[in-house]
Amino acid sequence: MTTPAAPFGRALCAMITPFTPRGDALDLPGVQQLASRLVSNGGCDGLVLNGTTGESPTTSDAEKTALVRAVREAVGPDVPVLTGVGSAHTAHTVELARQAELAGADGLLVVSPYYSRPPQAALEAHFRRVADSVGVPVMLYDIPGRTGVRIEPDTVLRLAEHPRITALKDCAFDLLGSAKVIASTGLAYYAGSEELNLPLRAVGAVGFVSTVANAAPHALRAALDAYDRGDVAAATRHHGRTLPLVELMMAAGLPGTVTAKALLTALGLPAGPVREPLQPAATEVTDGLLAAYEELTRQD
Template sequence: MTTTHPASAPTPPLGRALCAVITPFTPSGALDLDGAARLADHLVREGCDGLVLNGTTGESPTTTDTEKSELVRAVRDTVGDRARLVAGVGTADTRHTTELALAAQKAGADAVLVVAPYYSRPPQDAVEAHFRTVADTCELPVVLYDIPARTGTRIETDTLLRLAEHPRITAVKDCSYDLLGVQKLLARTGLAVYAGCDEHNLALYAVGGAGCIS
């Protein structure tokens, strides 16, 4: 099987190399916005196309909603238009997720990353409704995050195929290790699929993946 990324292939809207960014804190536990700005500038200068803020790598379960917005604003002010900013907004609560998505939009994010609802292991129709509600409410592109080993909930391929019909659902961060499912998505939808596990980067890219979130 040959790659679908010839040298002339256009770069996906969010780029190819995206970094899941840590969130710096001061010794007292406060958000270190100056440190976050310096880190973001460094990552962009080193070649990152996009930065993923407020993901689990960035301590999102332990930061407040206000801190999440402050972080996006500080990084946006620093990097300007040099990189795309993807804000993690996923929770197990649809209402809270939509509130975070709207706040990220207001703070200057370019897209939002929404993980599958976790712990309660909802059925696929509820998973689909969760994502559609966020995409209907927020005006930003939505990146779906499929990481069943952490959430306990798989976003099934057929669910992803239906969600791909929504005009604002544009990408998937894939940690499912289901390469056949990814190939099906790439063949039948316009979704950009990003590897979310480093050891999967090459295999996913070889079948047409957009890049990685590392």
């Protein structure tokens, strides 16, 4: 099967941001340890920092820049490193984008401005302004459940004409709309909801940007690898095996940041606490996550 162009690789992790035990500072050694682990041994092709999973609403601009620099140092020049620069204010987003480029980011994840719910013409102007301000590629981030506004397919079609808007992280749960845009543009679509990793790949997406990949990158990419070998039955099996952990981490009532940090901590990996207003997972939640993880890794 032909694999579409994947500008940042196929298997990307939406990486958590490890904090020190009190949560008041970045754990930069832990950041570098986790980043190195995620891209080792055929795990993740690239990393996405400072996104929803990275707790971007509660990190400072200086912390965001420091995170990019630390990860770039840890993984070297050949691993794609993207960083979230979205905010509710276009001018602030532009400034974050410029800082990220200077810090060594290979691309930018730009979410729709949230809360204000701008109309489509304003959304389009926002994304164009950001893309015009930098020299690195932009990945649009469509997650209307959090932002309150959809990047409508017609808007995406127009934005795809911009030379630096090259990709989209898709959390819109609109398979028809996504398939139409994929069929009509050269945009690289990345599934942002793990249960759609394989369905979106089947209609032309190139890969995923995953929170669950913080803990189980190899299990998630196994489905893509099998599909790209032409073994759809194996791809379906691999995808199905991930679903119990996906459901517990992403669809059980807690933000993925909370569940990812709980599981990584249980595995003895760098994570640290979540920052308020988020609260840590309860012990029984962590126990369930660990059991699902262990069952998944046994199957591998």
